[in-house]
Amino acid sequence: MKHSNKALVTGSTRGIGASIAKILAQNGYDVILHGRDEKKLIETKEKIGAIDYFCADLTCRGACEALATGVLDKYGSLDVLVNNAGAYVWANVEKTEDKDIEKLLKLNTEAPFRLIRAFVPSMKAQKFGRIVNIGSISGAVGEGNAALYSMTKSALSGLTKALALELACDGITVNTINPGWVDTELTETACNSGDGFSADENIDMIPQRRFIHPDEVGNLVKYLVSDEAKGLTGQNINLCAGLSVG
Numbered sequence: 001m002k003h004s005n006k007a008l009v010t011g012s013t014r015g016i017g018a019s020i021a022k023i024l025a026q027n028g029y030d031v032i033l034h035g036r037d038e039k040k041l042i043e044t045k046e047k048i049g050a051i052d053y054f055c056a057d058l059t060c061r062g063a064c065e066a067l068a069t070g071v072l073d074k075y076g077s078l079d080v081l082v083n084n085a086g087a088y089v090w091a092n093v094e095k096t097e098d099k100d101i102e103k104l105l106k107l108n109t110e111a112p113f114r115l116i117r118a119f120v121p122s123m124k125a126q127k128f129g130r131i132v133n134i135g136s137i138s139g140a141v142g143e144g145n146a147a148l149y150s151m152t153k154s155a156l157s158g159l160t161k162a163l164a165l166e167l168a169c170d171g172i173t174v175n176t177i178n179p180g181w182v183d184t185e186l187t188e189t190a191c192n193s194g195d196g197f198s199a200d201e202n203i204d205m206i207p208q209r210r211f212i213h214p215d216e217v218g219n220l221v222k223y224l225v226s227d228e229a230k231g232l233t234g235q236n237i238n239l240c241a242g243l244s245v246g
């Protein structure tokens, strides 16, 4: 059966998700946007030529399942799922607050699992699917004073490997991209918070002395979801300007 090109990108109102959505749309995908901010969703839909958007706070009970049902009821199936929505918290372990533990576990870890669980049956039925999770270099190598964030992102590595095995004979690939610092609002907020390192201090620690551009993540997603990448599954790919090398 020939599959279509419907792609859902979570957290695509700005930053990395918006770049992924833009690049997929430019390459012929029917892109479905997602976020919490309806005004930004409408603006982004117009700007990049996405076909639709869904509004949902993925930390709310039942939100992932409702999002998947909404997409499947309207479009019948999904070919590409990009689990990008996520949040960052910089805090040492003893100062990490309960509300952040709950939020990051729900958004960064549980939501990707729940969305994958909801979309896999339709991908299996069409014998095609591409799942890409946006992890973080913090999950791959550990980030001091960001143990909670690192934990929620490293969980995606196990999920990716296990699912790649489970879905290997169903035409479904599962991969995770671990970006280093990317030039987005999240990075700007983290660098300007006064708690952690400034942008210049972070850049000094990166071998290439630069932040990743969001389009670099978008272009890697474009490759991972293509037919050419059908043999690439279960991989956790560090896209970090050398940060993970040492």
Ligand SMILES: NC(=O)c1ccc[n+]([C@@H]2O[C@H](COP(=O)([O-])OP(=O)(O)OC[C@H]3O[C@@H](n4cnc5c(N)ncnc54)[C@H](OP(=O)(O)O)[C@@H]3O)[C@@H](O)[C@H]2O)c1
Residues within 6 Å of the ligand: 010, 011, 012, 013, 014, 015, 016, 017, 034, 035, 036, 037, 040, 056, 057, 058, 059, 084, 085, 086, 087, 088, 107, 134, 135, 136, 137, 178, 179, 180, 181, 182, 183, 184, 185, 186, 187
């Ligand atoms: N920036 C970096 O340096 C960096 C590095 C490594 C990994 N990452 C990861 O890459 C992903 C995107 O990061 P970014 O820098 O582009 O972040 P960003 O600029 O803060 O954008 C985050 C996106 O996620 C959505 N989102 C946030 N909370 C949500 C919630 N509770 N429910 C639903 N959607 C929510 C936001 O949409 P609304 O606000 O409209 O809801 C927005 O579209 C995240 O998973 C992040 O952990 C980023």
